[in-house]
Amino acid sequence: MKKKGLLIILSGPSGAGKGTVLNEVRKTYKNLEVSVSVTTRAPRAGEVNDVNYHFKTIEEFKELAHNGAFLESECVYGNYYGTLKDEVFDKIQKGLDVVLEIDVKGAFNVIGKYPDAVSIFVCPTSMEELKGRLAGRGSETAEALELRLRSAMGEIKQATKYGYVVVNDDVKECADDVIAIIKAEKCSTKINKDFINTLTGGSI
Amino acid sequence: MKKKGLLIILSGPSGAGKGTVLNEVRKTYKNLEVSVSVTTRAPRAGEVNDVNYHFKTIEEFKELAHNGAFLESECVYGNYYGTLKDEVFDKIQKGLDVVLEIDVKGAFNVIGKYPDAVSIFVCPTSMEELKGRLAGRGSETAEALELRLRSAMGEIKQATKYGYVVVNDDVKECADDVIAIIKAEKCSTKINKDFINTLTGGSI
Numbered sequence: 001m002k003k004k005g006l007l008i009i010l011s012g013p014s015g016a017g018k019g020t021v022l023n024e025v026r027k028t029y030k031n032l033e034v035s036v037s038v039t040t041r042a043p044r045a046g047e048v049n050d051v052n053y054h055f056k057t058i059e060e061f062k063e064l065a066h067n068g069a070f071l072e073s074e075c076v077y078g079n080y081y082g083t084l085k086d087e088v089f090d091k092i093q094k095g096l097d098v099v100l101e102i103d104v105k106g107a108f109n110v111i112g113k114y115p116d117a118v119s120i121f122v123c124p125t126s127m128e129e130l131k132g133r134l135a136g137r138g139s140e141t142a143e144a145l146e147l148r149l150r151s152a153m154g155e156i157k158q159a160t161k162y163g164y165v166v167v168n169d170d171v172k173e174c175a176d177d178v179i180a181i182i183k184a185e186k187c188s189t190k191i192n193k194d195f196i197n198t199l200t201g202g203s204i
Numbered sequence: 205m206k207k208k209g210l211l212i213i214l215s216g217p218s219g220a221g222k223g224t225v226l227n228e229v230r231k232t233y234k235n236l237e238v239s240v241s242v243t244t245r246a247p248r249a250g251e252v253n254d255v256n257y258h259f260k261t262i263e264e265f266k267e268l269a270h271n272g273a274f275l276e277s278e279c280v281y282g283n284y285y286g287t288l289k290d291e292v293f294d295k296i297q298k299g300l301d302v303v304l305e306i307d308v309k310g311a312f313n314v315i316g317k318y319p320d321a322v323s324i325f326v327c328p329t330s331m332e333e334l335k336g337r338l339a340g341r342g343s344e345t346a347e348a349l350e351l352r353l354r355s356a357m358g359e360i361k362q363a364t365k366y367g368y369v370v371v372n373d374d375v376k377e378c379a380d381d382v383i384a385i386i387k388a389e390k391c392s393t394k395i396n397k398d399f400i401n402t403l404t405g406g407s408i
Binding site: 120121123124126127153156157159160161162163164165166167176177179180181183184185187188189192193195196199200 | 324325327328330331357360361363364365366367368369370371380381383384385387388389391392393396397399400403404
């Protein structure tokens with residue numbers, strides 16, 4: 001029996017390692033589609049259009065927003081980001097699990113609209129560690145770093161609004177936790193009602 | 205930071221393979237304590253007192269029940285069974301995960317009283333397969349078999365009241381699902397509030 005896929009939100013503060021964890025998860029768990037976001041920010045070196053992001057102009061972005069194309073959209077540090085509704089739900093209907101790697105504000109938008117979404121917060125082991133990681137990027141001014149840290153602190157306080165919290169101490173272990181969460185959610189009774197129904201002759 | 209353990213209910217109809225799945229789980233997942241039930245039924249060949257069951261007389265059982273010692277207790281096919289409250293919660297406080305392998309009626313009692321319990325229903329792949337397994341035991345009369353099958357059908361219809369459903373097609377895969385559920389539940393935000401609290405300086 002074909003089951004619908006899961007809508008998975010992988011979120012957390014900047015510097016917690018969402019992207020690294022997600023890459024590790026995908027090495028083992030193959031039934032996972034990563035949603036490609038639309039953005040108005042300029043491509044970074046090595047980023048490919050329609051692979052890393054759908055790069056759009058602000059006008060194109062606004063047109064999409066006006067047409068209700070976005071599952072969620074937001075403005076982060078002056079750039080627009082959005083997730084295309086059709087792209088996500090077409091895949092879920094086909095039985096694929098779709099993961100949105102999005103920031104905390106974007107995550108809350110999706111959790112609010114889709115309570116069945118599996119929401120996972122990627123956490124650092126400590127604020128000191130997070131500071132070290134952000135500083136290690138070397139692309140931040142002291143002020144920008146301070147802003148990101150304050151913002152991260154506020155975001156971590158809201159982690160309890162997610163379904164799950166995974167701690168990114170060891171990337172592999174953290175990825176294993178994410179995979180366990182996905183596997184467990186696939187066993188949740190709420191997505192197995194059809195199976196139970198069939199087993200007992202449709203009399204539920 | 206020491207986390208409290210989980211209270212896990214592994215249940216399902218007679219013949220679904222709860223015991224076999226649990227044995228497989230324990231080979232891999234070591235932090236799991238199996239609750240030893242009290243029973244008034246006679247020991248079967250090879251069963252050891254205080255290891256497989258606490259074997260008691262009916263009078264002793266009633267005394268325990270009268271003193272409120274049971275997390276749940278019930279009468280199945282003429283024999284009494286019960287789970288000792290103190291034994292379970294002492295282990296959970298120490299951070300151990302405790303699994304109760306109990307029938308559906310017993311499971312509902314626990315789910316009702318402890319909504320935080322992680323409830324897992326072990327399901328056969330089909331009613332035909334369940335019939336084959338029960339018949340294969342060779343210890344049942346045709347009437348007893350028919351009774352167990354009708355009872356199993358009724359129980360499976362109630363599987364949606366559990367948190368999770370695992371299908372015992374392949375024992376190893378089914379055990380992997382149970383382990384994933386335990387790992388996922390350990391990442392649930394509801395049991396990680398203290399960690400988040402500490403991370404953000406106790407200001408939640």
